[in-house]
Amino acid sequence: MRNIKMTVEYDGTSYHGFQKQADQNLPTIQEALEKALRKLTGEEISVTGAGRTDAGVHAQGQVINFYTESSIPTGNFVRALNSVLPEDIVAKDAVEAPGDFHAQFWAKKKTYRYTIFNDTVPSVFFRRYSLFVPYKLNVDNMRKAASFLVGQHDFSAFRAAGSTARSSIRTMYRAEVEQEGELIHVYLEANGFLYNMVRIITGTLLYIGQGKLRVEEMKDIIASGDRTLAGPTVPPQGLCLMRVEY
């Protein structure tokens, strides 16, 4: 059996997240990928994703792996798969992986981006890919506050109630806020993320950008481990899984 590692991009707007749901009427990315692979190979293929993105969340660099007996060369796999995938999911590259490679367990680092559209009127072009924020934000303060996230911390304060991870200690390698016209991107790169962590961190940074919280309070929130001190969970459509490293 070959073990194929593939990078996929998707617009999560029309999907109930990556992971297959018990309710077959809820379309998911995993299901769409498995259906396309079945069409292509005739095999019942089970796909493993590096990260289980939620409903409405996007990916530019989700990584999956799956086992197949198909003899399609990796060089042709991408184009062949794209010809049977819906247009909001695209395979970007495929390589032959070691037999025991596992897209989720082998992941060493993930990068997420949360995008805010900050203007007085919303944008029709970014509405599916950003959170519209009509009030003025102090991006410098957001940037300073984000820098306190870098390093090894207990991120309990940014963990949603439903999180099942055993430990809430993670190492943040990068936490940056970049402005590009009306767009404000929050980039977070870590060895792992707790449930809703990026969305709660972004909600906290928004409170800081608005002046509802002071820059220095970010340190206290991290130290407290108290979810009630952090900001709100921002909606899913601004979130994008950018990259997974192994």
Next chain:
Amino acid sequence: MRNIKMTVEYDGTSYHGFQKQADQNLPTIQEALEKALRKLTGEEISVTGAGRTDAGVHAQGQVINFYTESSIPTGNFVRALNSVLPEDIVAKDAVEAPGDFHAQFWAKKKTYRYTIFNDTVPSVFFRRYSLFVPYKLNVDNMRKAASFLVGQHDFSAFRAAGSTARSSIRTMYRAEVEQEGELIHVYLEANGFLYNMVRIITGTLLYIGQGKLRVEEMKDIIASGDRTLAGPTVPPQGLCLMRVEY
């Protein structure tokens, strides 16, 4: 009666163009704007647009005008209208215009942008806003060929069969090709455009980028006035009306 001039942005994907259709089942931008204005003011308002964008074509800076007896201050008109518009149409600003201002007849200059996504695999995020071109393009040659379009010319070679304009002479102020990663933007700014002119010019530039036509042939095509010598009409979703000047 007040005459309101407004800038609107829209994602044309779900619409059969700007202009109201005889068939009421085909949704149009004009109809959606008139419906929202009726909701807001209680009046039967007729909207005039600067340019009649085709089905699937977008706008970042379409300009409209309409007459109203409403006393809503211009400063509040935008937010009020956005609260009743569908999310793929956004009012960006509103000003009081002279009584005889006409969004179409008073327009002096329009800028259109055609966007090409040039990579080996398509992008899910730009699929609604660009033409996917998987083959290598010589952007330098496209840029050189575009420069021949600047000035006053008879643009008959880039005019679709259905065009009803009396004269095909237009003045092109700007014709540039800009590259931004995988995106290639064709910017055209002129005192007016013939039917499908931007899409036929872009199709011709694509032939030049591919090497199907030589750079110098652009001059001959312009001079010939012969539609059959120019390139194909590229599809609508890459086209966006960027700006109208008065």
